[in-house]
Amino acid sequence: DIQMTQSPSTLSAFAGDRVTITCRASQSISTWLAWYQQKPGKAPNLLISKASNLEIGVPSRFSGSGSGTEFTLTISSLQPDDSATYYCQQYKTSSSDFGQGTKLEIK
Amino acid sequence: HVQLQELGPRLVKPSQTLSLTCSVSGDSMTSGSYLWNWIRQPAGKGLEWIGRVFTSGQNDYNPSLESRVTISLDTSKNQFSLKMTSMTAADTAVYYCARSPPRDSRVYYGYFQYWGQGSLVTVST
Numbered sequence: 001d002i003q004m005t006q007s008p009s010t011l012s013a014f015a016g017d018r019v020t021i022t023c024r025a026s027q028s029i030s031t032w033l034a035w036y037q038q039k040p041g042k043a044p045n046l047l048i049s050k051a052s053n054l055e056i057g058v059p060s061r062f063s064g065s066g067s068g069t070e071f072t073l074t075i076s077s078l079q080p081d082d083s084a085t086y087y088c089q090q091y092k093t094s095s096s097d098f099g100q101g102t103k104l105e106i107k
Numbered sequence: 108h109v110q111l112q113e114l115g116p117r118l119v120k121p122s123q124t125l126s127l128t129c130s131v132s133g134d135s136m137t138s139g140s141y142l143w144n145w146i147r148q149p150a151g152k153g154l155e156w157i158g159r160v161f162t163s164g165q166n167d168y169n170p171s172l173e174s175r176v177t178i179s180l181d182t183s184k185n186q187f188s189l190k191m192t193s194m195t196a197a198d199t200a201v202y203y204c205a206r207s208p209p210r211d212s213r214v215y216y217g218y219f220q221y222w223g224q225g226s227l228v229t230v231s232t
Contacts (some may be wrong), residue, residue, distance in 0.1 A: 001170065001171075002174075009213050032217075034218035034219070036154075036219075041226055042224075043203055043222035043223065043225050044154065044203075044219070044222060045222075046218065046219060046220055049216065049218050050216075055220075061231075063202055071135075087153065089154075089156075089218060089219075091216065091217030092168040094217075095156070095167060095168075096120055096154055096156040096217050097156065097171060097178075098154040098155070098156065099153070100153045101153045
């Protein structure tokens with residue numbers, strides 16, 4: 001297994017703030033990383049694939065970067081609708097692994 | 108676009124086998140080469156990938172669950188299934204089915220583009 005570690009576990013910020021979530025892999029995964037947003041009672045929604053490819057329909061305030069073992073998800077200007085839990089996922093190997101999640105609260 | 112829906116019992120007794128089906132609509136499962144996945148999430152906890160089946164029928168499983176899990180395809184019914192044996196209370200979770208994007212040249216992408224809405228399965232007497 002590849003261990004995926006997200007930080008922070010919880011995050012509180014104001015609307016309009018820029019926030020960054022970090023995901024670290026226990027070994028290199030090149031850019032085989034995806035980010036998801038999950039709201040309570042709903043299935044996760046794919047935001048970004050291949051570390052930085054924004055999915056169609058995802059607002060441009062979301063961006064991803066990184067390669068190897070360190071990755072970031074950035075929201076450039078927080079909106080109230082961004083309140084959710086965010087997960088990273090590695091898909092380099094034949095067994096996929098998620099980070100433990102980052103819960104983002106809008107103050 | 109493609110839609111997925113998890114079908115199956117919501118309550119399973121300890122030691123029994125869970126059988127869930129993911130019904131796929133809006134696209135034929137054989138319209139391309141895809142990965143068909145099962146993922147679960149205990150209440151208040153994170154996501155755990157269970158395993159997948161390729162359109163070809165090949166499987167990959169989470170090593171921690173592999174001895175208890177079988178995932179299979181039924182393309183004639185446009186659905187795929189999960190069987191998990193020896194269920195315990197620790198297996199109580201929302202179970203999601205999900206599809207990965209189509210294979211590009213010879214490369215499969217193991218992330219999850221489309222998800223079902225999830226099905227809560229409780230293991231209890």
